[in-house]
Amino acid sequence: MKAIRPLFVATRLWFVLIAFVVLFVAAYAFPLLFPLVQIAFVIFVILIGLDGWLLFRTKNQSVGSAFFARREVPDRLSNGDENPLTIYLENRYSFRADVDVIDEIPFQFQRRDVLFRARLNPRETQAIRYELRPTRRGEYSFGAVNVFVKTPLGLLKRRYQFEQGKMVAVYPSFLQMRQYELLAATNRLNEVGIKRIRRIGHSMEFEQVRPYATGDDVRTVNWKATARRTDAQGTSLMINAYQDERSQPVYCLIDKGRVMQSPFEGLTLLDYAINASLVLSNIALLKQDRAGILTFSDHVGQLLPADRRTGHMLKILELLYRQKTRFLETDYESLYASVRNHIRQRSLLLLFTNFETVSAMHRQLPYLRRLAKDHLLLIIFFENTELRSLLDQPASDTEQIYLKTIAEKFASEKKQIIKELSQYGIQTILTAPQNLTANTVNKYLELKARGMI
Numbered sequence: 001m002k003a004i005r006p007l008f009v010a011t012r013l014w015f016v017l018i019a020f021v022v023l024f025v026a027a028y029a030f031p032l033l034f035p036l037v038q039i040a041f042v043i044f045v046i047l048i049g050l051d052g053w054l055l056f057r058t059k060n061q062s063v064g065s066a067f068f069a070r071r072e073v074p075d076r077l078s079n080g081d082e083n084p085l086t087i088y089l090e091n092r093y094s095f096r097a098d099v100d101v102i103d104e105i106p107f108q109f110q111r112r113d114v115l116f117r118a119r120l121n122p123r124e125t126q127a128i129r130y131e132l133r134p135t136r137r138g139e140y141s142f143g144a145v146n147v148f149v150k151t152p153l154g155l156l157k158r159r160y161q162f163e164q165g166k167m168v169a170v171y172p173s174f175l176q177m178r179q180y181e182l183l184a185a186t187n188r189l190n191e192v193g194i195k196r197i198r199r200i201g202h203s204m205e206f207e208q209v210r211p212y213a214t215g216d217d218v219r220t221v222n223w224k225a226t227a228r229r230t231d232a233q234g235t236s237l238m239i240n241a242y243q244d245e246r247s248q249p250v251y252c253l254i255d256k257g258r259v260m261q262s263p264f265e266g267l268t269l270l271d272y273a274i275n276a277s278l279v280l281s282n283i284a285l286l287k288q289d290r291a292g293i294l295t296f297s298d299h300v301g302q303l304l305p306a307d308r309r310t311g312h313m314l315k316i317l318e319l320l321y322r323q324k325t326r327f328l329e330t331d332y333e334s335l336y337a338s339v340r341n342h343i344r345q346r347s348l349l350l351l352f353t354n355f356e357t358v359s360a361m362h363r364q365l366p367y368l369r370r371l372a373k374d375h376l377l378l379i380i381f382f383e384n385t386e387l388r389s390l391l392d393q394p395a396s397d398t399e400q401i402y403l404k405t406i407a408e409k410f411a412s413e414k415k416q417i418i419k420e421l422s423q424y425g426i427q428t429i430l431t432a433p434q435n436l437t438a439n440t441v442n443k444y445l446e447l448k449a450r451g452m453i
Contacts, residue, residue, distance in 0.1 A: 013155045016044065047153060054095060054151045055158040066092050069147045071103065071164045077140065078175040080267050080275060082131040087145060089128065091120035098150045100157075101128060104143025106168075108136060134170045135266035137274075137321055142166045172320045173275040176437065180279050184286055212237035248453045249292060249306040249347035250284040250444070252277035253339075256297040256323060257330035259354040262382075264433040269382055273352035274320045276380075276437040280350065281316050283441055287448065292343075293319055298328040300338040306347065332367040339371060348453045350440065351379045356410065361417045369424050376453055378427040380440060385432050387411060 027034040068090040101116040147160040225238035260270040281291035292306030355361040387407040395401045431439040
């Protein structure tokens, strides 16, 4: 912490000085005013001296200890989320202090309005809380916390600068991951749009014999166990309980090519895919499946084999943190070769990419069909929300009719892509970026309920 001594003239003082200039000019026309103006000016100078003395007075304390400020920022920030920050203020003066606080936040936020005003009584502490939403992964550098203190006279300001420089890393959306994890643990995933999937049949992994509850499948009644269990009210039905298939490999294949650079609400499609992959991997681990990551663009990037051992989630987080968009055409042939060589067991492959036209999909279709032959392939691509909003608006002139016609063409091509992929048994999700995570988790739970993985 460092306190610096510069003294600044408060806005109120400028108005008083201008008033004195006007009065001295008027005194030349009205000489009787001159003695009164002189007396007032002397009093004003005394008040300035008193104000400065109050600000810089320190009794048996080191310079700068009359006021204290501290910024509390998390060790890492969550990309795309509102992250809470707190500035703690402590007034050690013996008078009420009015303060202006300017926080030097990282340049990536492009904000120059982080100014707070507060009023603190003697020996009082206050906390100023605000939020920042980063839209890009990487390292963010926070600067100093500048505090401008005024006395009740308000003629001068003393500036304190507290060196709170700190480098903070912005990771994929771990706050969203924790939210889904908490809701999954309390069986409240429907609050974030996750549907309750009706199980079709059951897996063959026996878990336990338990009493019948309303809604259980009567076909699972264990008649031998029922015959052995009788209570005062009669026979109590017992059923065989089954659990989901476990330890199934689930891989998120993330396209880092130029098609994933398109922005939406500050985040690129790649960042949406990374955030969704983080949440889905965590849900898969909670379901006792094994989660893995593979990134690719013009060549295959990093591969993290599917696993569910302790600490694996941290490895996924660190891998996703380092990913960057490459502005080149995606090579699906390299992707297929890498999957064939490194993923030998049949797995669920969630491919995050984007196809704007049918012809773009056709160029990659041979490799997609080969992937679907050996694995359960789920392709996730994005709806153009701006085109959708254009389609929802009525056309009022020839130009808008033309634009709506083009938008309809692109929207129909997205539907055609889904139709053609389904003909080859390839699962698809067409989603708006803001709904990506919920729709992806829904599809994963649906496939698991249907016993397809």
